[in-house]
Amino acid sequence: MNNIEIKVYKNLMGENDKWAKKTRALLKDKNIRMLNFIGSPGSGKTALLEKTAERLSGNIRFAVLEGDIETTRDAERLAKHGIYTSQLNTGGACHLEAKLVHCALRDLPLDDLDFVVVENVGNLVCPAEFDIGEHAKIAILSVTEGEDKPIKYPLIFRQAKAIALTKTDLLPYLSFDLDSCLNFMRQINASSPIFQVSSVNGNGLDKWAEWVSMNVTVHGS
Amino acid sequence: MNNIEIKVYKNLMGENDKWAKKTRALLKDKNIRMLNFIGSPGSGKTALLEKTAERLSGNIRFAVLEGDIETTRDAERLAKHGIYTSQLNTGGACHLEAKLVHCALRDLPLDDLDFVVVENVGNLVCPAEFDIGEHAKIAILSVTEGEDKPIKYPLIFRQAKAIALTKTDLLPYLSFDLDSCLNFMRQINASSPIFQVSSVNGNGLDKWAEWVSMNVTVHGS
Numbered sequence: 001m002n003n004i005e006i007k008v009y010k011n012l013m014g015e016n017d018k019w020a021k022k023t024r025a026l027l028k029d030k031n032i033r034m035l036n037f038i039g040s041p042g043s044g045k046t047a048l049l050e051k052t053a054e055r056l057s058g059n060i061r062f063a064v065l066e067g068d069i070e071t072t073r074d075a076e077r078l079a080k081h082g083i084y085t086s087q088l089n090t091g092g093a094c095h096l097e098a099k100l101v102h103c104a105l106r107d108l109p110l111d112d113l114d115f116v117v118v119e120n121v122g123n124l125v126c127p128a129e130f131d132i133g134e135h136a137k138i139a140i141l142s143v144t145e146g147e148d149k150p151i152k153y154p155l156i157f158r159q160a161k162a163i164a165l166t167k168t169d170l171l172p173y174l175s176f177d178l179d180s181c182l183n184f185m186r187q188i189n190a191s192s193p194i195f196q197v198s199s200v201n202g203n204g205l206d207k208w209a210e211w212v213s214m215n216v217t218v219h220g221s
Numbered sequence: 222m223n224n225i226e227i228k229v230y231k232n233l234m235g236e237n238d239k240w241a242k243k244t245r246a247l248l249k250d251k252n253i254r255m256l257n258f259i260g261s262p263g264s265g266k267t268a269l270l271e272k273t274a275e276r277l278s279g280n281i282r283f284a285v286l287e288g289d290i291e292t293t294r295d296a297e298r299l300a301k302h303g304i305y306t307s308q309l310n311t312g313g314a315c316h317l318e319a320k321l322v323h324c325a326l327r328d329l330p331l332d333d334l335d336f337v338v339v340e341n342v343g344n345l346v347c348p349a350e351f352d353i354g355e356h357a358k359i360a361i362l363s364v365t366e367g368e369d370k371p372i373k374y375p376l377i378f379r380q381a382k383a384i385a386l387t388k389t390d391l392l393p394y395l396s397f398d399l400d401s402c403l404n405f406m407r408q409i410n411a412s413s414p415i416f417q418v419s420s421v422n423g424n425g426l427d428k429w430a431e432w433v434s435m436n437v438t439v440h441g442s
Contacts, residue, residue: 040261041345042366071373094346124262125315144365145263
C-alpha cells in the first residue's frame with residue numbers, strides 16, 4: 001500500500017509541476033510577475049488586496065485570480081474596487097492546482113497587465129505544497145490567529161518571499177505577544193521582510209505597497 | 222491520468238474508513254463518545270477545550286487527542302489544565318487520518334474516561350473530508366474570520382452536529398455582521414445548535430458545556 005501511495009503522489013505532483021512550468025514560460029514571455037497569496041480563511045487576504053489596489057492604482061496594473069471552494073463573493077468585492085478578477089472555484093479542493101491557474105491566466109488580458117495575484121483557497125497548509133508557477137508565495141497571518149502559528153504551520157512561512165501580519169488594529173484587544181510572533185517567524189525564515197499592516201486604519205500599508213511595487217516591476221527574470 | 226487518480230483516491234479512503242470503523246467498534250465497546258473539533262488555525266479550538274474542561278471538571282472525565290502538523294504547544298496548554306492529552310503530529314499532513322487516531326485512542330486509559338475530543342489540525346477544509354470514527358464533528362468559527370465563511374467553506378458546516386462561534390468578545394471592534402453569519406449557517410445547516418461563545422469573558426460557555434455534557438453521556442448508541 002505504501003509504495004502505491006508514494007508512486008501516485010509523485011505522478012500527481014509531476015502533472016502539477018508540468019503546468020507550473022508552462023505558466024512560468026508564459027509569464028516570462030509576457031514579462032509578468034505572479035504572486036501567490038496564502039493564509040487561513042478570514043486572515044485578511046482580500047482586504048489586503050483591496051488596499052493594495054488603492055495604493056498602486058494608476059501606476060501598476062494587476063489582475064487577481066480568486067481561488068475559493070465555493071461562491072464568487074471575494075471576486076465581487078475586488079471587482080467593486082475596479083480590479084480585473086477571475087473566479088476559480090475548486091468545488092471542494094483545498095488548494096489551487098497549477099493547471100486551473102494556467103487556464104485562467106491564459107484568459108486574462110496579459111498584454112495590459114504588470115502583474116497577477118493569485119489569492120489561494122483559505123488554508124494555511126495545503127496551498128503551500130503546490131507550485132503554481134508563481135514568482136513568490138506571500139504568507140498572510142492575522143494577529144487574531146495567535147502568535148505561535150509560524151512554528152505550528154512552518155512550511156508556508158519558510159517559503160514566503162514576504163510575510164504580511166494583518167489586523168494589527170485589533171492588537172489592543174488581544175493577548176497576542178507580538179515579539180514572540182516575530183521571533184517565531186525569524187526562527188522559520190531569517191530574511192524575508194515582515195509587514196505589520198491593518199486594512200482598517202491603514203498602518204503599514206504604504207511600506208507593503210512599496211515592496212509589492214518594487215518586486216512586481218523588475219521584469220524579465 | 223484521471224482514471225488512475227480516482228482509483229487511488231478510493232483506495233486511500235477505503236483504508237481510512239476501515240480504521241474509522243475499528244474506532245467506532247472500540248468506542249462502542251468502551252461506551253465512550255468521541256467529538257472531532259474542526260476549525261481554522263487560531264479559531265479558538267484549544268481555548269474552548271480549556272474552558273470546557275473547567276466547566277465539566279469533576280463530573281465528566283475526558284481526554285484530548287491533539288492534532289498538529291508540528292510542535293506540542295497545544296498539548297502542553299491542555300496538560301496545564303489537568304486534561305489528559307496525547308499529541309498527534311502529522312509531520313506535514315493537513316488533517317488527521319483514522320489510523321493515527323485509532324492507535325492513539327488505544328493508548329488512552331479508556332476505562333477511566335467518559336469521552337474523547339480530537340482537536341484536528343487547524344484547517345477548515347480537509348479534516349471535514351475524513352471520517353475518523355467520531356460520533357460528531359464540531360465546527361469552530363471565530364468572528365474574526367468574517368461572516369461569509371459558512372457559505373465559502375460549506376462542507377464542515379453541513380456536517381457539524383454543533384457549531385461554536387468563538388471570540389464574540391471582539392465583536393465591538395469588528396465590522397462582523399452577526400445576523401448574516403447566522404443566516405449563512407442556517408442556509409447550510411438548518412438544525413444543529415449554534416453556540417456564540419467567548420473564552421475571554423465566558424459568555425455562552427455554560428450553555429455550550431451543557432450541550433457537551435448532554436451529548437457525551439448518552440452512552441451506547
